Amino acid sequence: MIRMGHPLAPLPPGSSGFANLGERPREIFRQIVDTYLASGDPVGSRQLSRLLPMALSPASVRNVMQDLEELGLVYAPHTSAGRMPTELGLRFFVDSLLQIGDMExxxxxxxxxxxxxxxxxxxxxxxxxxxxxxxxxxxxxxxxxxxxxxNARLKQIEFVRLEPERALAILVGEDGSVENRVLQVPRDLPASSLVEAANYLNARIRGRTLLDLRSEIEAARKAAQSELDALTARLVEAGLASWGGSGAEHRQLIVRGQANLLEDLTAMADLDRIRLLFADLETKTEVIDLLERAETxxxxxxxxxxxxxxxxxxxxxxxxxxxxxxxxxxxxxxxxxxxxxxxxxxxxxxxxxxxxxxxxxxxxxx
Known part of the structure; x- marks a missing residue:
């Protein structure tokens, strides 16, 4: 049996309750899917009652089928017809019930x-x-x-959200080739970040490879971080601000004595520059993360x-x-x-x- 190295795909939101299906509905659902995969046809309660390893009347099977339909796992293609799996049902089957066979x-x-x-x-x-x-x-x-x-030279890159945790990277080469890559992205990544990342990259991408871009942006990010550290240290040492937070995800500069800052034009300029660097670092970090995902x-x-x-x-x-x-x-x-x-x-x-x-x-x- 082949063991897959990564989950095939996440189940949709709200489907976690499927895991609580009892043995009886799971077996009935499995038989519905197996029949569909073998023949493409819907299966009715009378036929299912004969296929099941447990003794159930057609009426009991119909009740379970109704429950499965309310969960969105099966549907009836025609009035009074049997049931077939929905796309959601197939996804649940593939992720939770599918037994991968071994090859001959x-x-x-x-x-x-x-x-x-x-x-x-x-x-x-x-x-x-x-x-x-x-x-x-x-x-x-x-x-x-x-x-x-x-190492292909790129002309353009776009990111399109597919699901809360998946996006599509569209890479357009200088030779006119187009390649799509599905990326895993953080669920809380705003759609605006995908647009900003694409705009940032497209301003620099022509004639470069993904590897070139990532190296260049990483170098720029480190330079920005170094400048931020120096400016922050200057304000903290002057007693005009304190540094709160740790790590790139929790950057925060707590400013004190705003009146003093207004009198100190240099400090004000430093503070404005720090705000710009925060935004710049956030953009670069997200861009680098998307590039890394596109390369894997x-x-x-x-x-x-x-x-x-x-x-x-x-x-x-x-x-x-x-x-x-x-x-x-x-x-x-x-x-x-x-x-x-x-x-x-x-x-x-x-x-x-x-x-x-x-x-x-x-x-x-x-």
């Missing part, structure tokens, strides 16, 4: 053999083409690959339906894993797109394993 040894061998054979006759593009073709055949889905290099990736991710705006209308899902080079940096992503009733238990380990084999070949590990 023959499948592992096939992936390794074809990817490694491609690496002897082709460049990186050829290897990725072979990997996507292989995945498409094994999963009967549409395999996709996105490649990127952090997570383990296998599952996007279901409208969780990804690309698939919100088509009712599709995507299972994707990052590709890393020998220095563990993200150089792309490999994935499978298909209907929301994808065989997640089978495809998740397959995407994960293929991405690791490709990454090993890309890194020169054979």
């Amino acid at each position: 040894e023959s499948e592992r061998a096939q992936i390794e053999a074809q990817v490694e054979a491609a690496s002897k006759d082709h460049d990186l593009e050829g290897v990725l083409a072979e990997a996507t073709s292989l995945l498409s055949g094994l999963t009967r889905g549409a395999a996709v690959v996105v490649t990127s290099k952090d 990736g997570e383990g296998v991710r599952i996007f279901i339906g409208s969780e990804n705006r690309l698939f919100s209308l088509s009712g599709s899902s995507m299972i994707a894993a990052p590709l890393r080079d020998g220095n563990k940096r993200i150089v792309g992503a490999l994935g499978v797109i298909g209907p929301t009733r994808l065989n997640y238990a089978r495809i998740v380990p397959m995407v994960d394993y293929t991405a690791k084999v490709v990454a090993r070949v890309v890194a020169g590990g054979g």
Whole structure:
């Protein structure tokens, strides 16, 4: 069984109560999802009562199905029809009930053999083409690959909030290439910070790489911090202010003797400069944090339906894993797109394993 290195995705707000589902509703819900994933069809109470490992009448099953519907986990596509899982229900199933299967040894061998054979006759593009073709055949889905290099020269960057704790970084290269990266962001990060960070970066980004930018902004942040420390120390030593707070998240200068400050133009200028530096440091810190998040990736991710705006209308899902080079940096992503009733238990380990084999070949590990 493959153990994933990171949660696939957070459940939506208000869904924590799902964890309190009893054994009976969990089993009924699991059967509804299993039937949907196998056939795409809704399942009714009479059919469920025959599938369940416990003895329940169709009437008892209908009561539980009604409870699941009120939780938003299932719905009836037609009047008097059976139930199917909602997108929220699929997300709950994937995060809480899905049992990731192990791959057949023959499948592992096939992936390794074809990817490694491609690496002897082709460049990186050829290897990725072979990997996507292989995945498409094994999963009967549409395999996709996105490649990127952090040394690519950029023209523009934008941040778009997707969820309270996720944002999309859109990187536009000078060569016209466009790359999207999903980032984890603090829940309390205001939307204005994403706009300010993008404006700050776009004023400096043209012709630079992400690595160049982060190094440059970090140097500027350290210089600003040094200036702030010197100015703050001067006011504190003069007895006109005191320093309250510790760490970048709790900066605070408590000013005393404002009347004295008004008479001391130098102190007033220092105080104004300190206020500007506070704002500057906050911006730089948030920008650096977003850049670091844009340069890193997570383990296998599952996007279901409208969780990804690309698939919100088509009712599709995507299972994707990052590709890393020998220095563990993200150089792309490999994935499978298909209907929301994808065989997640089978495809998740397959995407994960293929991405690791490709990454090993890309890194020169054979």
